[in-house]
Amino acid sequence: MRILDHPILGKLEPRKTVRIEVDGKPIEALEGEPIAAALVAHGIKTFRYTRRFNKPRGIFCAIGQCTDCVMVVNGIPNTRTCITTVEDGMKVETQHGLGRRQ
Numbered sequence: 001m002r003i004l005d006h007p008i009l010g011k012l013e014p015r016k017t018v019r020i021e022v023d024g025k026p027i028e029a030l031e032g033e034p035i036a037a038a039l040v041a042h043g044i045k046t047f048r049y050t051r052r053f054n055k056p057r058g059i060f061c062a063i064g065q066c067t068d069c070v071m072v073v074n075g076i077p078n079t080r081t082c083i084t085t086v087e088d089g090m091k092v093e094t095q096h097g098l099g100r101r102q
């Protein structure tokens, strides 16, 4: 889901799209948007699973403070997807526990 006409921010202007890969599946994202926004726009709400209890986590603060949104991005674990912008060809993976550098 995307907000196309926000009451304060106004209408979403047309933007170039880029392609990213999420757990092996390609999705389209808007150039310059955070990874987390692209995922939510495609209905993806679980970004990681906790180390101790394997509980799902997703966006919580959306300002880079809580680490609930961390994923493995281009092989680098613990990347905060709410403050990392998409790049064409980026590979994003659900993180399990503390993640592993690839």
Ligand code: FES
Pocket (backbone or CB within 6 Å): 058, 059, 060, 061, 062, 063, 064, 065, 066, 067, 068, 069, 070, 080, 081, 082, 083
């Ligand atoms: S949602 Fe809190 S750091 Fe990303």
